[in-house]
Amino acid sequence: MADPLPEALGPLLREARARLVAAGVGDPALDARLIVEHFSGTTRTQAIADPERTIDSNAIAAIDAALGRRAGGEPVHRILGYREFYGLRLSLSPETLEPRPDTETLVEAVLPFVKAMAAREGTCRILDLGTGTGAIALALLSAVPAATATGVDISAGALATAARNAGELGLGGRFTTVQSDWFEKVSGRYHVIAANPPYIPTRDIGNLQDEVRDFDPRLALDGGVDGLNPYRIIAAEAARFLEAESRIAVEIGHTQRDEVTDIFKAAGYASVAALRDLGGNDRVLVFQWG
Ligand SMILES: C[S@@+](CC[C@H](N)C(=O)[O-])C[C@H]1O[C@@H](n2cnc3c(N)ncnc32)[C@H](O)[C@@H]1O
Incomplete structure (x- = not known):
């Protein structure tokens, strides 16, 4: 002892x-x-x-x-029981992924567009698919007071944590949650869709670091046989929920840049930007619709 x-x-x-x-x-x-x-x-x-x-x-x-x-x-x-993300303290629960610093790259990637849209239109409507703790949506709302966001997740437990985080950060009035399998229960049109979906191929889950495999929820990690299923669904369905001249930004695994780019291009999106994280790995792709 x-x-x-x-x-x-x-x-x-x-x-x-x-x-x-x-x-x-x-x-x-x-x-x-x-x-x-x-x-x-x-x-x-x-x-x-x-x-x-x-x-x-x-x-x-x-x-x-x-x-x-x-x-x-x-x-x-x-x-x-919490982790800092983009300067915000976010509570965690067993149903939420721990937000990672790499995901701040996605926030930075769309922030100028969100600011410009809010300045031009008086608001910017953001849809955060697979919101988890609410990390991406809440970071954007904290930086752009005229923006509003809807956080979507299939996990009721994750959404309860996201709503609690929004309330604790004083952002609850501009953040709503929808429990949905991707777009199934989503309505309305958005200027920005952001998503950090599960993107680990099922067969690779067992090889992840113990701390990830044993403590992050599997629902937040498993992207299907090749890790790309969520991107296929999002690319196929997002257009119906996007305003003209809108942006869609996705986080990717560091080897997935070409495959995910091909999925979105085949669905009719134009590539706007590809960003690397602080470690120099491909991490975020931004596309334009309309
Ligand atoms: C990698 S985590 C990202 C969490 C958070 N956005 C972040 O960046 O820290 C993926 C999230 O997608 C959610 N998810 C998984 N499958 C989903 C589905 N079919 N529909 C909606 N959300 C889903 C998970 O519950 C999880 O919260």
Whole structure:
């Protein structure tokens, strides 16, 4: 059994880190800091300025349990219950994918268009297909006060989390949710459709990192036999829900650029942009309709 954790903040952080190092965790210093700060309600500045500060026993017990979970392989943001995305704190639930920094590339890709549409038309209607935590829609709404968004997901649990996130961020008045199998229950027309659909081929799910395979919902990962099924459905049906001069932007797996481009071009869309993520991988494709 591990030694009891120290009560003073500085030594507590050091011991937390040592436990995660011993467990072989990838970024032990960062994860130890996130866990200690979250459960003790302290900040990085306090750890530097006041390392002798005493942490109460309830917080120590919570940190102890959280370190055990992290050492056992649970992703740190699942333990904290939230993840930052585009500067927004988004709550997670078992039904939601953890939003990833790569997906911020999609937000950046359509943001200028959303801003321009809102300036020209007084609004910009956004449809976020497979919204999960609401990450993409809420990031765009937070940046463009005149925009509105509809978040679609097949998972009722994900939509409940997205609606809660919208409310907590003060964006609930401009965000609605629709439980739907892609476009089945969707109505209206939109200036922007954004989607980060499941795109992992079914046979590759077993080879994903443990933290992804065991903790992100399978519904958020599995894109069918070749990983491209959701793109085929979206490309075939989106036109009926798009305004003239609109945009559709999709996140892709890093090897899928040509295949997904072909799917959208064959359905009548024109390619507008292809963007790479911070790691230099192909990540986002933007198409125009009309
Ligand atoms: C890769 S996750 C993306 C979540 C979020 N948009 C993000 O970027 O973090 C894909 C999402 O699509 C949803 N989904 C899967 N199949 C769907 C379907 N047939 N219709 C609607 N949503 C679906 C999943 O529940 C999941 O929330």
